[in-house]
Amino acid sequence: MVYFDNAATSWPKPETVYKAMDYFSRQVGANPGRSGHKMSVEAERIVLNAREASAELFGIEDSSRMILTFNATDSLNLAIKCLLRKGDHVVTSAFEHNSVIRPLRHLEQLDIIELTIVPCTKEGFLNPADVKKSIRPNTKLVTLIHASNVTGTIMPVEEVGEIVSKYDGVYYMIDAAQTAGVIPIDVKQYKLDLLAVPGHKCLFGPQGTGGLYIGEGLEDIMPSFKEGGTGSLSEQEVHPDFLPDKYESGTKNTGGLAGLAAGIEFIMETGIDKISKHEHELTEQLIKGLQKIEGVTMYGPQDADKQTAVVSINVDGLRSNEVGYYLDQQQGIMTRVGLHCAPIAHKTMGTSPDGTVRLSMGYFNTAEEVDYVCKALSTLTKNGI
Numbered sequence: 140m141v142y143f144d145n146a147a148t149s150w151p152k153p154e155t156v157y158k159a160m161d162y163f164s165r166q167v168g169a170n171p172g173r174s175g176h177k178m179s180v181e182a183e184r185i186v187l188n189a190r191e192a193s194a195e196l197f198g199i200e201d202s203s204r205m206i207l208t209f210n211a212t213d214s215l216n217l218a219i220k221c222l223l224r225k226g227d228h229v230v231t232s233a234f235e236h237n238s239v240i241r242p243l244r245h246l247e248q249l250d251i252i253e254l255t256i257v258p259c260t261k262e263g264f265l266n267p268a269d270v271k272k273s274i275r276p277n278t279k280l281v282t283l284i285h286a287s288n289v290t291g292t293i294m295p296v297e298e299v300g301e302i303v304s305k306y307d308g309v310y311y312m313i314d315a316a317q318t319a320g321v322i323p324i325d326v327k328q329y330k331l332d333l334l335a336v337p338g339h340k341c342l343f344g345p346q347g348t349g350g351l352y353i354g355e356g357l358e359d360i361m362p363s364f365k366e367g368g369t370g371s372l373s374e375q376e377v378h379p380d381f382l383p384d385k386y387e388s389g390t391k392n393t394g395g396l397a398g399l400a401a402g403i404e405f406i407m408e409t410g411i412d413k414i415s416k417h418e419h420e421l422t423e424q425l426i427k428g429l430q431k432i433e434g435v436t437m438y439g440p441q442d443a444d445k446q447t448a449v450v451s452i453n454v455d456g457l458r459s460n461e462v463g464y465y466l467d468q469q470q471g472i473m474t475r476v477g478l479h480c481a482p483i484a485h486k487t488m489g490t491s492p493d494g495t496v497r498l499s500m501g502y503f504n505t506a507e508e509v510d511y512v513c514k515a516l517s518t519l520t521k522n523g524i
């Protein structure tokens with residue numbers, strides 16, 4: 140079996156991730172920080188580990204600014220819905236995932252915000268000057284995907300950060316769902332106010348984990364998203380207003396966070412450079428292999444220097460779901476077909492409404508697997524289904 144669906148969620152995870160989750164489930168099990176007994180103290184240590192490891196990975200000095208969430212969608216909704224107010228304007232790109240577009244469209248429909256979607260080329264490239272031109276006196280947020288989940292195209296996030304930082308009262312967020320763990324991210328270098336990450340993709344954590352970095356001072360203008368038990372200031376009927384408790388309430392996914400901490404430790408021990416070099420090599424090999432197959436159309440940059448390990452294709456004469464079904468059933472290759480929750484990207488690429496077949500690789504994929512996938516597609520183009 141070949142798993143080429145890492146852009147949806149990474150698999151397999153490092154062995155240490157399974158071990159950490161097993162340790163929590165069998166030997167800890169308690170609610171972090173609520174009860175004060177040994178098991179709960181150990182659970183709290185696990186949560187702190189996950190918070191500190193993710194803060195360290197993204198150059199965040201004060202780890203309480205790393206809010207632990209349940210996925211990237213959760214992080215993006217928290218940021219968008221707590222920051223934006225009536226009359227605000229938002230700038231985003233045509234390659235965003237629905238987890239950005241839908242909350243923004245929702246606020247637009249409620250007549251709360253105005254939205255500008257900056258066009259991209261069909262390969263997914265964005266011109267930072269177009270972002271600059273879109274900023275208005277009432278712009279409150281510029282939010283940008285770090286790399287496309289459809290074509291892998293890497294966005295000019297540093298250049299856009301430079302532009303946004305020149306405007307007072309305009310905040311900058313990146314959706315690093317496809318890059319956190321595989322492209323180095325430093326919140327200061329990119330001049331980020333908000334950084335949304337999932338734990339379950341390139342960070343190697345399990346599903347049900349994620350994070351949101353909240354820049355200094357933002358907690359003063361962003362109200363809490365949900366209120367409830369935090370284990371702190373329990374005598375108070377109103378929700379605490381200090382970090383991270385202001386944005387975290389209810390029982391955490393502590394078993395998941397044990398896995399997330401182990402996933403990040405794996406990245407730090409292995410080195411992001413080594414991980415990204417391996418994925419770069421696989422991407423280069425896949426692009427070259429696919430270019431040789433007549434009947435396969437590739438989308439996006441087709442250049443491993445300009446994209447992550449995500450490649451979208453179609454096969455002449457077949458719908459994307461027919462190709463995905465064939466790869467799964469006949470060849471044992473797992474991919475993702477359709478619109479990948481990015482309908483505007485597909486409109487831009489000219490691949491709506493059928494979408495594409497997305498081949499997405501991770502650190503644990505091999506050169507042999509890339510060869511196997513190319514051979515399977517070559518067979519399909521020659522023999523049909």
Ligand SMILES: Cc1ncc(COP(=O)(O)O)c(C=O)c1O
Nearest residue numbers: 210211212236238288314316337
């Ligand atoms: C670019 C991008 N943003 C956001 C998300 C949402 O992530 P999650 O599933 O963790 O909510 C995804 C998921 O595929 C994505 O690719």
